[in-house]
Amino acid sequence: MLQQRTVFFISDGTGITAGALGQLLAHFPQTNFAQVRAPFTDSIAKIEEVKQRILIAKVADGMRPVVIMSLGNVEHRLLIKTADAYFIDLFQTFIDPLGLELAQEPLTGKGIAHGVMGANYHERMEAINFTLGHDDGMTNNGFEEAEVILIGVSRCGKTPTSVYLAMQFGIKAANYPLIPEDFERGTLPEVLYKHLHKIFGLTIKAERLHNVRSERRPNSFYASLENCKKEIATAERLMLKNNITWADSTSRSVEELSAIILQKIRQPAN
């Protein structure tokens, strides 16, 4: 049985810095983390209120909560730490020491413009617009501009992966479905052949695809296990024939798939 534990993300700003640390929790799959966000915690009164919520969570779980905190104000940090919790203090552990290394006073609270200041923010926003305009074979125009084109059978995870690549890494990711017509013809859609070098394939286990498709169209031929198996086998054969690298999305998140794709298209660095 999973252990239940509440995690608070407490910040004097938007909570983006503290929230990012939520990724660490994936290292502990035996615990069911209930995540509570407390952004804009920038006054004594708000700190006191969060302290109350920590106490309530502790009583409910029968375990002291984990608190991941990013508070620039030293007085607020000390006050919150009088609560009974396990604290991960980003300023103390990371930001202040890094500031010493860089010989810079770190920004705190609302002063931080996450992302906006980054040179690649504009690039990320443009990539999102591109990806939304090139989802699911919506148009064949602009494939020249794409950095990667994801292909695969319907509902194998192309869309969320494309969106994540664009959002997180500023990659103009188009995606194009492989459909029954392609399987009958036994070739990739014509439009793809001149872009083979930037195509990456996704595949999925038949049982999973059957489940996913059944949610949309229960009891259809489209969703049947038999059809899923056949589509997947044919799609993989097409990709193999054209020397296209692919990854299985069945037990991988979009974050993981994106890391794999990034590794392939942006070797060796960056």
Place this chain on the structure above:
Amino acid sequence: MLQQRTVFFISDGTGITAGALGQLLAHFPQTNFAQVRAPFTDSIAKIEEVKQRILIAKVADGMRPVVIMSLGNVEHRLLIKTADAYFIDLFQTFIDPLGLELAQEPLTGKGIAHGVMGANYHERMEAINFTLGHDDGMTNNGFEEAEVILIGVSRCGKTPTSVYLAMQFGIKAANYPLIPEDFERGTLPEVLYKHLHKIFGLTIKAERLHNVRSERRPNSFYASLENCKKEIATAERLMLKNNITWADSTSRSVEELSAIILQKIRQPAN
């Protein structure tokens, strides 16, 4: 002038844990960080290769690089640390101590299924599909299902913000543009009135909107500063009249806008 500094994200898995810490760098706007990802660094040979790259970056920058590392293998950790760099070791600083608190051995490397294991992964993927199907007023069906509907003038940031809300928080976010017809009529689009409680507005400074629109349609009436000013003023008046909360996207990233919207629609917790 900005200080140039290379940051390595070194991981034995996808690099998602280490990469998340990149958010911390926003606290130091005076440094221009060149980010280098080194995922799947899971052998002595690969560690040695990354060490070489650290050395090269140090010579190029004239400053030792920052290394954010998530390596489960203790021998690999020690080896990488013989390089001349400033190390942020996520296992040593965070993951191992948190494991002690939770009385659990943390997963390492490829064992971690970031996101997939999370109860809300499916929810996030569904939200992305919803949001892509309800972008830019594409359809009025399904607004009942939306958790939030973003409105605002064309190119004020609705689409990327909707996508981020869906991707990051599993929020079904629709968006609907306010267009000249609405301004002439002086009312919101009819379809929105029964969903006023879940509408959130975005606005933007006229100069910025003028720049953004000019990239798409230079020298058009649509992109003219005069028209941008007028559209924005009318949109804000409409939102005010209907008691709609709004935020200015001019100097906020999608991460920050999403935090603000989340705070409003999911008060007080979670």
